[in-house]
Every structure is written in structure tokens, then in C-alpha cells.
Amino acid sequence: MRIALFSTCIGDVMFPDAVKATAVILSRLGYDVVFPPEQTCCGQMHVNTGYQREAIPQIKNYVDAFADPSIDYVVCPSGSCTGAVREQHEHVASRYGDAALVDGARTAAAKTYDLSEFLIDVAQVDQLGAYFPHKVTYHASCHSLRFIEVGDRPLQLLRGVEGLELIPLPNAEECCGFGGTFSLKNAEVSAAMMQDKVRHVLETPAEYVTAGDASCLMNIGGGLARQKTGVRVLHLAEILASTKENPWSPTAAVYGKEAML
Structure with a gap:
């Protein structure tokens, strides 16, 4: 099964270790993890502040990166960005995009999961061999x-x-x-x-x-x-x-x- 990792902009810039950790978890479970390099912001900030039309390029970018039929699931270490993809993209595309973008947004959103959702609902695991004595x-x-x-x-x-x-x-x-x-x-x-x-x-x-x-x-x-x-x-x-x-490691985060x- 091929899993695409959606890092999110804040994850990529400020919390890269959380993104790396997500990739490590999925790889340990035996999934083929890929990172589409063309991904960028999901456009949530634009939509939430009323700039829906301006979010169309971000939605198109998400579709281009993740609607690929060779990708089975998209996993995101962010409930906020997952919600934006699933609840906003198709709606905004239907207002300001074309039919192809609406279809692509629907396809990409349907296979986008928050990390915890994917692990429990798709991978059906709650024991990952993790150890954290705190x-x-x-x-x-x-x-x-x-x-x-x-x-x-x-x-x-x-x-x-x-x-x-x-x-x-x-x-x-x-x-x-x-x-x-x-x-x-x-x-x-x-x-x-x-x-x-x-x-x-x-x-x-x-x-x-x-x-x-x-x-x-x-x-x-x-x-x-x-x-x-x-x-x-x-x-x-x-x-x-x-x-x-x-x-x-709390010092190296590795x-x-x-x-x-």
C-alpha cells in the first residue's frame, strides 16, 4: 500500500520532527511512504479569513500532489489541515474552480486522514511498540x-x-x-x-x-x-x-x- 505524507506548511517549517516521526511510524508498519515534492500549504488560512478565491491555487496544488491514483492514502500529522482538505477544498472549488478541480478535490479529500484516524481506522493498530516513560x-x-x-x-x-x-x-x-x-x-x-x-x-x-x-x-x-x-x-x-x-532525544529530536x- 502506497501512503503519501502531507507535511503541512507549519510542520515543514517549524515541526519537521513530527513529520519525520509520522514517516517512521508508517514505514515501521510496512507501508510504502512517499513525499510528493510539489506539495505546499492547504490554503486553510486563506479560506478562514475570507479569501476563498485566492485559495484556488493551493487547492489545485494539493490535487496535483495527492489525487494521483497510485496513492492509496494521504496521511497528515495535523487535524486542522486534514479538516481543511476534507471540509473546505471541494466546497471552495465548486464556487471558484472548474469541474475537473471539484472532482480532483473530492478524490484527494476522500483519502486524506489524520494520523490517529489512519492508525486506528485503516491500519487498525493501537499498539506500535512505542516506549515513552513519562x-x-x-x-x-x-x-x-x-x-x-x-x-x-x-x-x-x-x-x-x-x-x-x-x-x-x-x-x-x-x-x-x-x-x-x-x-x-x-x-x-x-x-x-x-x-x-x-x-x-x-x-x-x-x-x-x-x-x-x-x-x-x-x-x-x-x-x-x-x-x-x-x-x-x-x-x-x-x-x-x-x-x-x-x-x-529532547536535545537532538532524532x-x-x-x-x-
């Missing part, structure tokens, strides 16, 4: 919780990690305040929401906060770091890729030799 709490991002509704799939995967103590996060359903351009247009409200999330994290004994969306981790991690709490953020994929033989292949 106290971890999970933040359910708004898009993963309400948009694509991954439910408890990430929690199932975390419960299968040897050595990991999963700690419930108080008020877990509350937004962290990032919300893309919301954090720019409503900075004070966003900052207050982030502080609430940080406070709830600190109510737990967790050493790490994990999530399936890098943007949330960036926001929460910034708040934790500014307060010098010592609590770190780590993408779900990075925890799932860590094993006894190839543990995740998974051993196989992550560099």
Missing part, C-alpha cells in the same frame, strides 16, 4: 475534536505506549486560543485563553503536553516556556515513534538512524 497529558485541538471528530483515537494510541502515564487534562475540551489568524486579530482574548490552558496543564503533574496539531503545541509551548514551567510540548507522532531501541532515511 507523565503526559493530551490536548484535543478544536479541529480534531469538532471538525474531523477524531474522538478518543489519540488516547487509544497513547494508552498503548509502554511506560507512559496518561494524565487527564482539566477542561480538555477548551480551545488553547491560537485559532490561526484569531490570535492576531484578537490577541488579548487569545492570550487569556492560552493562559487558561497553561494553568490547566500545570494543575496536572504532567512532564509533557501532546496534541495532534503543531499550531496548538506552538501556542501552549510558548506559554509554558515563558513561565519557565519546565513542561515540554511534543507532537503525538513523536511519542508514537519513540522506542526503547530508538528513543526520542529517532535513531531510521529517521534520517
